[in-house]
Amino acid sequence: PRTVDRDEEGRLTVGGVDVVTLAAEHGTAAYVLDEDDFRSRAADFRDSFAAAFGPLAGADVYYAAKAFLCTAVARWVAEEGLHLDVCTGGELAVAQRVHFPAERIGFHGNNKTVAEIRQALAYGVGRIVVDSLQEIDRIAAVAAELGVVAPVMVRVTVGVEAHTHEFIATGHEDQKFGFSLAGGHALEAARRILERPDVLALRGLHSHIGSQIFDTGGFETAAHRLVGLHARLADEHGHHCPEIDLGGGYGIAYTSQHTPLPTATLAQEMAAIVGRELAAVGDATRMPRVSIEPGRAIVGPSTFTLYEVGTVKDVELGGGHARTYVSVDGGMSDNARPALYEADYSCTLASRRSQAGPRLSRVVGRHCESGDIVVLDEYLPADLEPGDLIAVPGTGAYCRSLSSQYNHTPRPPVVAVRGGRSRVLVRRETIDDLLALDVADA
Numbered sequence: 001p002r003t004v005d006r007d008e009e010g011r012l013t014v015g016g017v018d019v020v021t022l023a024a025e026h027g028t029a030a031y032v033l034d035e036d037d038f039r040s041r042a043a044d045f046r047d048s049f050a051a052a053f054g055p056l057a058g059a060d061v062y063y064a065a066k067a068f069l070c071t072a073v074a075r076w077v078a079e080e081g082l083h084l085d086v087c088t089g090g091e092l093a094v095a096q097r098v099h100f101p102a103e104r105i106g107f108h109g110n111n112k113t114v115a116e117i118r119q120a121l122a123y124g125v126g127r128i129v130v131d132s133l134q135e136i137d138r139i140a141a142v143a144a145e146l147g148v149v150a151p152v153m154v155r156v157t158v159g160v161e162a163h164t165h166e167f168i169a170t171g172h173e174d175q176k177f178g179f180s181l182a183g184g185h186a187l188e189a190a191r192r193i194l195e196r197p198d199v200l201a202l203r204g205l206h207s208h209i210g211s212q213i214f215d216t217g218g219f220e221t222a223a224h225r226l227v228g229l230h231a232r233l234a235d236e237h238g239h240h241c242p243e244i245d246l247g248g249g250y251g252i253a254y255t256s257q258h259t260p261l262p263t264a265t266l267a268q269e270m271a272a273i274v275g276r277e278l279a280a281v282g283d284a285t286r287m288p289r290v291s292i293e294p295g296r297a298i299v300g301p302s303t304f305t306l307y308e309v310g311t312v313k314d315v316e317l318g319g320g321h322a323r324t325y326v327s328v329d330g331g332m333s334d335n336a337r338p339a340l341y342e343a344d345y346s347c348t349l350a351s352r353r354s355q356a357g358p359r360l361s362r363v364v365g366r367h368c369e370s371g372d373i374v375v376l377d378e379y380l381p382a383d384l385e386p387g388d389l390i391a392v393p394g395t396g397a398y399c400r401s402l403s404s405q406y407n408h409t410p411r412p413p414v415v416a417v418r419g420g421r422s423r424v425l426v427r428r429e430t431i432d433d434l435l436a437l438d439v440a441d442a
């Protein structure tokens with residue numbers, strides 16, 4: 001449960017700390033992460049999926065590090081008993097730094113380097129999700145070199161593409177990830193792995209259909225196809241994959257237009273889907289465990305970005321209409337999602353109460369681009385003025401992790417709040433950090 005509230009003076013408080021204090025201590029812009037919220041979402045996924053999949057062979061929840069990772073978060077994920085999905089040597093290095101249990105790590109990526117494969121196998125990760133035939137050979141070679149058997153999963157292109165709201169059930173073979181099921185490549189990859197039992201162990205089948213999904217229909221199609229391949233491998237090769245992974249992608253509410261399923265309901269629907277598909281192919285004694293990889297749904301809602309208003313400007317639109325442009329001390333460098341995906345956010349005046357009427361406003365950043373939008377349309381109080389603080393909720397996923405230093409802008413810190421205290425998880429970048437990479441006498 002999230003502890004965002006207003007104090008007597010109308011200041012937003014989170015984790016027992018008000019935003020005016022946060023801004024004074026850490027500056028703005030800043031990502032403010034509610035540790036209890038993160039932990040309770042992680043625990044909710046863990047418990048809901050364990051309960052729903054209990055009657056089947058159980059479920060594992062991999063937190064998708066790409067949404068946001070730092071050492072503190074990796075530690076929380078380990079402490080909450082979740083698994084971790086990484087997709088680069090960099091993300092794996094963060095996990096290694098906190099001694100994240102290796103067997104609970106899954107390694108993804110469509111073009112892992114040999115160095116990354118070596119890093120993963122030397123650390124002993126629980127599984128590597130393979131994405132090409134060349135990679136199967138590379139992993140086999142590194143496993144032979146290290147004298148280990150590499151646990152691998154085959155990433156399957158199940159022909160389902162999920163968009164923000166809808167999924168389209170045909171014709172999405174044309175993308176870079178995975179082995180095509182329709183083309184028979186997934187079966188070929190599995191066979192290639194089964195031919196090398198000295199160095200490769202086929203641990204399971206994987207699919208990921210997309211992100212910010214609100215409907216389980218796409219997962220149903222994916223489960224149907226994965227289970228079909230699973231059964232075929234059992235029939236034709238006598239190989240029972242111990243695991244099936246349905247990927248991540250569970251949507252969150254960025255604005256009031258989105259209504260995600262409660263996690264317990266989601267888990268029950270997913271278990272019903274998988275249960276039906278497995279029952280249809282029989283052999284209940286060798287039921288695979290199921291895994292999922294939520295990133296956004298765990299970290300997204302845990303964080304808001306705190307900005308300070310710098311300027312407020314009215315622009316005449318003609319016909320008696322005007323729009324108020326509110327510039328804040330951040331923008332597309334700390335949240336690229338509006339520019340990249342036309343993503344919608346909401347925001348609120350966070351530092352005080354206002355009795356002024358609402359005014360249609362557009363919150364924009366400080367970068368030299370007109371597409372540098374933070375919140376496209378929001379009703380903010382008409383008396384908004386420089387120095388006011390604005391909070392944009394739901395910025396925990398793919399904001400810091402997709403951030404840039406565009407216009408030589410140092411990136412904001414990530415500040416955790418809990419029990420009335422705040423602490424820095426990732427410090428604010430400085431101009432010196434940026435200049436440190438620049439070879440001055442080149």
Ligand code: LLP
Pocket residue numbers: 064066067085108208210211212247248249250293294295296297337341397398402
């Ligand atoms: N598993 C795999 C294999 C993935 O590729 C992804 C996300 C996830 C899990 C986690 O998905 P989630 O539960 O967070 O939706 N930058 C985009 C999202 C890209 C997602 C990439 N893969 C955005 O900001 O919306």
